[in-house]
Amino acid sequence: MNEADSSRQALLSRAFVELADTLVDDFDVIDLLDRLAGYCVELLEADAAGILLADTQRNLRVVASTNEQTEWMELLQLQSDEGPCVDCFRAAAAVSIADLDEAADRWPRFAAALADRESYRSVHALPLRLRGEPIGALNLFHRRPGPMSPADLALGQALADVATIGILSERAINRGEVLNEQLQTALNSRVIIEQAKGVLAERGGITMDAAFDRLRSYSRNNNLKLSDVGRQIIQSDLAAAVLAGRAVRTSVPRRS
Amino acid sequence: MRVATRAGSCPPTPVAEPGAVTHSLLAMGHDVRDVRALAEKICRAFIDGLDIDGAAISLHTASELRETLYASDAISDLLEELQFTLGEGACMDAARTGHPVLAPDMSDIEESTRWPVYAQAVVDQAGVGAVFALPLQWATINLGVLDLHRKAAGSLPVAQLRDAIGAADIAALMLLGLRTDPGEERVWDRSWGNRIEIHQATGMVVAQLDISATDAFARLRAYAYVEHRLLGDVARDVVARRLRFTEET
Numbered sequence: 001m002n003e004a005d006s007s008r009q010a011l012l013s014r015a016f017v018e019l020a021d022t023l024v025d026d027f028d029v030i031d032l033l034d035r036l037a038g039y040c041v042e043l044l045e046a047d048a049a050g051i052l053l054a055d056t057q058r059n060l061r062v063v064a065s066t067n068e069q070t071e072w073m074e075l076l077q078l079q080s081d082e083g084p085c086v087d088c089f090r091a092a093a094a095v096s097i098a099d100l101d102e103a104a105d106r107w108p109r110f111a112a113a114l115a116d117r118e119s120y121r122s123v124h125a126l127p128l129r130l131r132g133e134p135i136g137a138l139n140l141f142h143r144r145p146g147p148m149s150p151a152d153l154a155l156g157q158a159l160a161d162v163a164t165i166g167i168l169s170e171r172a173i174n175r176g177e178v179l180n181e182q183l184q185t186a187l188n189s190r191v192i193i194e195q196a197k198g199v200l201a202e203r204g205g206i207t208m209d210a211a212f213d214r215l216r217s218y219s220r221n222n223n224l225k226l227s228d229v230g231r232q233i234i235q236s237d238l239a240a241a242v243l244a245g246r247a248v249r250t251s252v253p254r255r256s
Numbered sequence: 257m258r259v260a261t262r263a264g265s266c267p268p269t270p271v272a273e274p275g276a277v278t279h280s281l282l283a284m285g286h287d288v289r290d291v292r293a294l295a296e297k298i299c300r301a302f303i304d305g306l307d308i309d310g311a312a313i314s315l316h317t318a319s320e321l322r323e324t325l326y327a328s329d330a331i332s333d334l335l336e337e338l339q340f341t342l343g344e345g346a347c348m349d350a351a352r353t354g355h356p357v358l359a360p361d362m363s364d365i366e367e368s369t370r371w372p373v374y375a376q377a378v379v380d381q382a383g384v385g386a387v388f389a390l391p392l393q394w395a396t397i398n399l400g401v402l403d404l405h406r407k408a409a410g411s412l413p414v415a416q417l418r419d420a421i422g423a424a425d426i427a428a429l430m431l432l433g434l435r436t437d438p439g440e441e442r443v444w445d446r447s448w449g450n451r452i453e454i455h456q457a458t459g460m461v462v463a464q465l466d467i468s469a470t471d472a473f474a475r476l477r478a479y480a481y482v483e484h485r486l487l488g489d490v491a492r493d494v495v496a497r498r499l500r501f502t503e504e505t
Contacts, residue, residue, distance in 0.1 A: 056422025061450045070495045073452045180418045191395040198459020231396050
């Protein structure tokens, strides 16, 4: 085993240990998916990763992204209409595009939006499946064109499967009724987080990416859910504490 | 670690096409401007599309002010009244937690432990076996709670429950639309749910004017309406800091 392989092995072990550690009672599903997207970038040498989940009307919605900037998230979201992610979701099977230049006919809007914003050249979408049934998809973007190796695709799918388990086991599971509730809760949490990012970006004069970083650090340091911190940022005045990284958790009057 | 999600003896649960309730809400049009009339239409769609006997929508605000917007029948009315009086129950829990609260058998020991007085009253006074309470929410905004009931105990079929959860999301958008309506032709729009730029801009306006998320969203809509612009474009300008809201905007 060469050095690169062994450091990758170490990272892989660390990823699964950390992900297993995350699956405690009442854990934060958005935080888990955010960590997963991060590990995809590191382990699969991707340049960006995003996770989309389907709502009950089968529309795909972004729940985690390694890039929290508005434009990039909008591009991910564009795939509720067209793109590798929605094709992967509909077929419940992986979609690999080794060179996006060749996919412009298939997804004209998606290809144009991608070409406008970032120079990603290849994209791979792996399904999040429960008993063969799709619930969302993991998206991997590379700046270099070319296919991913079968071993990397298998590892990517294993990470996608961990995401599925995470979503399902947020609370006691195994009935269809709970799955739908979990998905809806995760999607609503994401809306709260986006609004909270807006508050932080405005108050701190920082980018959406930096706003998410502050929100995430504060949540992890204080062992709180991202959506709970987000809620307090929107409804009361936790923004200052989050921006300063202070561990203030006094309750403050809510805005009416 | 390779996790075999395909394995297992359970048959796949099909991710169905929109169910009957979702379908009828989407077909309802975008121009109902009276909140009680809207609540009635929403309740009717749920009653027609699900195996239930009645429905009600109540408002639960932060100031603990509670009000029933619509109740389909005397029993639904009684169920709301019981919870407001007793201070406990399925729809109170749904309002507080933001999660659906499903009580398929009100005479079950689990429910009587959860709500000692309410559970007993639901069975004895109202003769109701099952209660399903769905929160109507958009991000942190609680727009009300939908309380569904059936005389006979028993769970809703999975497909109906999925339909109900999805339809509750649309009902919430309808109520949000009405609450923030600047007088537009379309009071609500289903695309609001997945527009990242709109959520972020709402947060920025919350901070710019120190107002609630509902008010911030209303300001964005009002601006778009007055300027004859698309809400998404206005939101993108706010996020890009090309547009700032002040008291005078």
